[in-house]
Amino acid sequence: MASAPAVTFDDVRAAAARLAGVAHRTPVLTSRTLNAAAGAEVFVKCENFQRIGAFKFRGAYNAAALLPAARRAKGIAAYSSGNHAQAVALAARELGTGAVVLMPEDAPRSKREATAGYGAEIVTYDRYTEDRTALGEALAADRGLALIPPYDHPDVIAGQGTAALELLEETGELDALVVPVGGGGLIAGSATAAKALHPAVRVIGVEPEAGDDTLRSLAAGHRVTVPVPRTLADGQALATPGEITFAINRRLVDAIALVDDEEIAYAMRFAFERLKIVLEPSGATPLAALLAGRVERPPRRIGLIASGGNIDTPRFTKIVSG
Known part of the structure; x- marks a missing residue:
């Protein structure tokens, strides 16, 4: 079947x-x-x-809203080159929780500034030498955050x-x-x-x-x-x-x-x-x-x-x- x-x-x-x-x-x-x-x-x-x-706001908000309230209250993590970062940051703010976002060092300045402006903490990495998925999963696990990936969810x-x-x-x-x-x-x-x-x-x-x-x-x-x-x-x-x-x-x-x-x-x-x-x-x-x-x-x-x-x-x- x-x-x-x-x-x-x-x-x-x-x-x-x-x-x-x-x-x-x-x-x-x-x-x-x-x-x-x-x-x-x-x-x-x-x-x-x-x-x-x-x-990206559509998917980020939908996923964040479906998290159990107690899980969501601990905060949300994401990794993104920019748009998902902003989306998670805004979704977290709309739902009354915090966000930590892993972004590449060479992400456009406007996207970094917007993500921070929505209240997220930004952690950077080198997209050409480091595995963002592994880094993002480790970041979420270390801080006890719910991870919302940019697409594979x-x-x-x-x-x-x-x-x-x-x-x-x-x-x-x-x-x-x-x-x-x-x-x-x-x-x-x-x-x-x-x-x-x-x-x-x-x-x-x-x-x-x-x-x-x-x-x-x-x-x-x-x-x-x-x-x-x-x-x-x-x-x-x-x-x-x-x-x-x-x-x-x-x-x-x-x-x-x-x-x-x-x-x-x-x-x-x-x-x-x-x-x-x-x-x-x-x-x-x-x-x-x-x-x-x-x-x-x-x-x-x-x-x-x-x-x-x-x-x-x-x-x-x-x-x-x-």
């Missing part, structure tokens, strides 16, 4: 109820200019307008899936849903919701060329580790897909597209100049894939999840003017 899926559509719907009135129901943007460039009708789910500036995945649920509630059936892939939590939750509502929808993930671990893993049929990527898309600079997320994505994701740094930068500039929104590099990868012709055609109606907009002014200016 096949085992039950780690995350179900009912889990996503329950997360949506839990997040109602706490997370923002972010807008869905349309643009005739984008439609003309893509040759399709495109709907952009603007998670750059989510609390903390990215979709059913409650986190269910929370992230609410972004796609909202998008599809607004747009109706889509031919394709294009989602950025880092550890795989957003696309796992999104695919769970999308395939439950519209089984024929194609779910397409987007990775930076330098970090194609999910593409390689899906091709191999098992998780593959690549060197820690150096890419503009710091939120997708991961070496290995999550265990839980990969099991879901192997069943539900139809394709993975790759984009390079130049294409990401162009998408950020297009979003700013033509759509009037600011996207961080990871948040721009689905748009980059669409504009660069990496999305298989002919889908007539395409949903994109623009996953976040957390980037400081000097870095944004350097990238879009480059």
Whole structure:
């Protein structure tokens, strides 16, 4: 007998109820200019307008809210390159507890400052030489904190899936849903919701060329580790897909597209100049894939999840003017 899926559509719907009135129901943007460039009708789910500036708040809050009260009161630990760090810090503050977050030394300054601003203690590490999962687990164990990982957790995945649920509630059936892939939590939750509502929808993930671990893993049929990527898309600079997320994505994701740094930068500039929104590099990868012709055609109606907009002014200016 096949085992039950780690995350179900009912889990996503329950997360949506839990997040109602706490997370923002972010807008869905349309643009005739984008439609003309893509040759399709495109709907952009603007998670750059989510609390903390990215979709990560959905999963972090859902997971934190589901902790037993006594466990949650002792505090929460997390490891993250930035957006999950902020999400856990804010979720902890909303739920009346503390947070300690392990962040890479080279995490963008804006993300470090925002995480501290939400009240979290920050501990740093070297992402290129140290294992953040092992360090994060040790930190949580040493301090007696509940660890909420950035993607490989059913409650986190269910929370992230609410972004796609909202998008599809607004747009109706889509031919394709294009989602950025880092550890795989957003696309796992999104695919769970999308395939439950519209089984024929194609779910397409987007990775930076330098970090194609999910593409390689899906091709191999098992998780593959690549060197820690150096890419503009710091939120997708991961070496290995999550265990839980990969099991879901192997069943539900139809394709993975790759984009390079130049294409990401162009998408950020297009979003700013033509759509009037600011996207961080990871948040721009689905748009980059669409504009660069990496999305298989002919889908007539395409949903994109623009996953976040957390980037400081000097870095944004350097990238879009480059």
